[in-house]
Structures are given as structure tokens and as C-alpha cells.
Amino acid sequence: MKLRWLGNSCVEIFADKHVLIDPNCVMEPEPGIDYVLVTHEHSDHFDVEKFKKIDTRHLIAPRYVLEQFGLDGIAAEAGKEIDGIKILESWCWKAVESYSYYYAGVLHPGDSAKFPEAKNVKVVFTACFPDFYDEYITEMKRLKPGLVVPFHYSPEKKANAEGLAERLKEEGIPCRILEVGEVLEI
Template sequence: MKVRWLGNSCVEILGKRHFIIDPNFLIEPQQGVEMVFVTHEHPDHFDIQKFKMLNAPLVAPYPILSMYGLEGSRAEVGKEFEGVKILESWCLKSEESVSYFYEGILHSGDSARFPEVRGVKLVFSACFPDFYEDYINAFMKIKPQMVIPFHFSEQKRYIAEEFKERLDKKRINCRILRVGETVDI
């Protein structure tokens, strides 16, 4: 399975299935997206025009569905769609947020706290400096094989690099991607 970072918090999963999480990408995904998942209603996670161009079914928290009058499935903790499990999330200034877990990949949106889940191979995590210690504490519990910071711009890449340094000190494997770069798991 391949996982590609498309910028912001947008991740493309290419394997048995083809999914997008948080469709506010900087570079376009490959053709044939089967389903789109959204973590929460902040505009840096959901762009209505980019979503529409994907022409795929939507799974999103209620505020996204109601705000834009969209048809789709409501993302609720405990539900599962096409093998993607919906887990808790804690996002500041969000009405409703979720995390997604699929075949070892955890996408946490903006959350600095993580659901207790086993078998995490790869976690995509925001890297806001105010929450470095929260991230580290969460990673020590869920023990991912690798952390990939996202939700930073090239101009602020230093934030991801500082985050990686802190994770390295705790012996937590971390890799910083460039927009469009792919990881095989």
C-alpha cells in the first residue's frame, strides 16, 4: 500500500482501495478516488471545490454535511466505512472532529491527543509547537512504527524538523515528507 501526502493535512491512500482524507490538497490526487473522508470542518481540511472535483462519496462530521448541504455519511466514533474505522479526536475550536484508522494508518487531523489504538504502523500528525509534549506522550502509548508530521508549509518546515528532533530524542521514528512524496507500508 502507498500513502501520499498531498499538502496541508491531505493524505491519499493507494492500495486495495483509493481514499482521500481531508481534501484540501496542494497537488491533485491520482484519478479514481473511491471515497473521501474529512476529520473536521476547518477550511484548511476541507475545500468544497476540491472535494467536488473528486466526484466520490463523502464521510464527514455533521458540521461539514450541514454547512455545505452535502449528501454523505456522517462520521461518528465507532462506525466503519470500507474498512476505515472512525475514532475519537480532540480538535480545538471544532464543533465535531474524528480520527481515521485504516490498515495500520492513523490520520489524526489537528488532534494532539490520540485514541488508544493498537497496530499503528504509520501516524500522520499535526506538529503544532504548543503541543509537542502532548504528541510525544500519545506516541509513547500507541507506539507507532513511524510518525509523519503534516499540516505545515514549506516556509514553516522548520517546525516539522524541530518536532522530528524531539521525537528522535525519544527514539520515536519520524520522517518528514515533501508535498507529493509517497511512503510504502
């Protein structure tokens, strides 16, 4: 399996399926995407114009996103599993609806500092807002992922990611900061 962080909270997963999560990326994804997944409606996670340029077979998104932008897709519903993609509860400040996704051992919680229950997490992506460092660390101790990747920051400003990475490493939690477009093989 291969992963790429494409900026903001956009993650590309290459496993049995080619999956793109939160398609407001600063770098183009590879072609041939099977599923585009949207965690919530905030513009740093979903840009409808960028989405329209992506060739994909399926879209899974909060019903609010589908309705707001007049898109055809599958309405996300916590507890549902579609083609190996688990849709999980999530919480995001000021979002109408928010979901986390778990696929091929990868957990993507959007902005949330409260992570859903998931087993056998190989990689978890986490936002890195300094006010929530303690919550992220508590959640990582509970989830026990193989690797934590901080994301959801401006690529030119790594201070938040570096700050969280330092705290995680102090706690003995494996962590890696990716450059935009860098491939991570698991």
C-alpha cells in the same frame, strides 16, 4: 500500501481502497478515489470547491460539514467502521465536530494532540504545533507506531516539522518528513 502527503493535512492512501483524508490539498490526488474522509470543518482541512472537483464514490464527514455545505455523504460517528475505515473520537480546538480515521494501519487524527486508541499503527500522521510537542511525544510513546509523519504545516516552512522530528528522534521514535507528493511505501 502507498501513502502520499498532499499538503496541509491531506493524505492519500493506496491500499485495498483508494482513500483521501482532509481534501484541502496543495497537490492534486490521483483519480479513482473510493472514499473522501473529512476530520472537521476548518478551511485548512476541507475546501468545498476543491472537494467538488474530486471524483469519489463516497464521502464520510462530520454531520455538520454535510449540512453546512449541502453535501450527500455518510455522517461520521465515533465507533463506526465502514468498509475497513474506523471512525474514532477526536478533539480539535474550535471545531463543531471532529473525528480521527484509522485505515490499513494508518492513523490520521486531524489537528488533535490527543490521539484515539488504535492498535497496530504502522504510520501515524501528526500535526506539529510547537506548543504541543510534549503531548505528541507522550501519545507516540503510548501508540508505538512504526513511523510518525509530521504534517499540517506550510510546505515552504518546515521548521515545525523539523522541530518535532528532532524531538521524536531524541526519544527513539521513528519519524520521517515527507515532501508534498512524495510516495511512502509501507
